[in-house]
Amino acid sequence: MLGAAHGCDHVYGQSEAFFTCMRNVDAAALINTSSNISNMFQTLWAFPRVETTFGVLPDHPVRILAKGQFNDVDTIRGYNSHEEGLIKIDNYSRKVQTKEAFAKALRETLEPYAIPDLEGLIRQFLDIYIGNTTDPSFIGQQASRAVADLSFAGPTLTELYLTTGSSDRNKHYLYRFDYRDSFRRGPPWIGAVHMDELKYIFGLDQLHPSIFSLRDRVATQADYSIVDQMMTLWSNFARTGNPTVNMSTLQWEPFSNRKPKMLMINKSPTVADFSRSEVVRLYETILKVGLFLIGAINNLPYVIVNSAASNIAERWAVFGLHNLILTLNTHVTSPLFDFQTHLAPGGTLDS
Template structure:
């Protein structure tokens, strides 16, 4: 994916997540004390609007790893230290260091704005704390381009209450603190992913005390959370820690492995005043800097808001979490054999992302010259060395438009950009995972919550991040605005949200999104969702009335996953 887009990639998903923050009613009465391997924790309870007599036991800010400070900065996480007595788990822990933009662009209430390098905590929402309940567990990995975000932006009380599942969400290290690498033992990289693994280990060891089944864990996430899930599915370190996975709007090729991580680390070192002679002295110097100095230096490298192509920290081949590229792990049969549900929204690059990262004047239409210029820029950034004329000609055959209709040209621009970043990577991952022999379910989401639709032009479809509001149960809680008041919900919003939560929880419970066996008696009946295979690429259109189909945009997917890679490969051969 293009470097300049990474940092902004998930502002729209955070928009949806912040909408549903701090919305359920909370109270200290009824909180329970639960033992963990580090010590006892006492939480609180919350309720959703239409189930006022069903407490959701909530535990916030539980450390799952030691503070990643000092010599543990840029290192794999270590287990949390034990404590004596009962730890208060009624307030969120600090968010991991990141830019203030996440707090500045949304008009919704945050519980706090505190950030600290000591941020490796998790939060649990569960309808029971009975050890023998063995409810399915759903572990949420947040989005934010691996550069921003936090676990508890999204309260999952409605999902826990309506579907009788235990929901866990986590903070993990972000940006340079989470993904800087020198390409050797001094800072191998991927520690943000290793944080996610450590959280899974904590869940495996402790979740039974919170009513969960440690052998029935589903990891799920959206955008950078979805691509995190995809990397976890490929990595050998996830073996046995989860049985199912859900990637919403993002898989590993949405944010590719960085080819030269040491160069990026050296740029950050120079940015913060480290005159290092080798990787060991570079890392030592960076460990002497404050977290704020590291953060500010990396934000300058990203060139946020400058209109230029910045640089980001992301996944690397580290010989441990990623011994090989995910596509090679699949080819070698090393990816985890878990059941996988994945999909996209039908207009991933519809409005918010192109408004932030697209051409000037986006939304007013586009000339054909502007379209071709954007396509050429994408090819230069993503397929270096390719014969641009051949790629452009192939793309023009697929993304057809009337050149005299600026809005039609702009629409095709939003489709090709969304396909390249999200849709094609998702379909390609579905093909690889299904070919490995595991069950796969694919979807395209069409439903837009009424509040989101009211803020955008009519020509925008289901944009990036629109799914998070329905999946997490926003329509069943009160969403508070900083200026006062709450967001209204329609009957359709509630109906679709109930269906989507049922699909997700059914999958977590049984491995089949249509099978509600063992679920609540009042869970809505949902349509049959056929399995996806490369031979029969069936998928579900999620909407007010969901229905299955076969072949998700086959011509567009063939372009990105077959035609263009072959054109790039032929260009490489000619250069040799």
């Protein structure tokens, strides 16, 4: 997208020509255009390039994971129950309270990726998340959930299925942080928003009041009990590789494709199977459109790999959605965005 705005088209197999063109663009112009693109889509962009010179990212991450070519380490990973909160559904003048507004929010999130049959994908989201419901409050809550699933839950679970499906050498623990701060502001249906878990891992008393908007907010004993719980789990894991070692009341089982266990962290933590398979299915639908599969993904329970291997290398590749941008070197065979209709005189993007 940045290249196209400056007349540098990235054609598959011609990366050198693309980078030569980009190096000739004025640096200030690149910065301005990059900022305008980010503001236009209200998102973050960071695509590390696949390269072998330095070896930081020698192959597409999805293939590295599928082949089991990663370090043998135990991991904890997870997401919060309401990562997006009201950010995408009640942002200044935009309020998501109808099916049409829900579709518009999804469209704005997904349009930059030039997904074929985008409207069909949006209809799948509408069917899964709101169905025939017309209640404005419910639609707003589900819109928040859908965007958070796109950004966090879907990528987390897809990566985890790939990791555990290609190797059983290590233990990988999955959690969902559900606890709502006693001092949380906003509608009562909002639980834990993005980064909420960090103040409990590091301790409420260890953070400067300006961090996480803690100034003038008084924590309760319930908040501190979550601090104790989180610190115990994470320190146990760091010391022994088992978060619930020597804990008689809670046993957090590792995640596997056969037993997809997840810890729900709240005042009374529980372990259960991850049961929202539709989240993974939707995310993989987008991955199948946007990734260089080349037959590499065969370990996920829901992925159907395109067998047209002869031309699959001609597909453009983008791994990640919205805030979660996980990879890679994109190979674009068609423009992601028609900049000619959005470029104002002087080379700046229209608002």
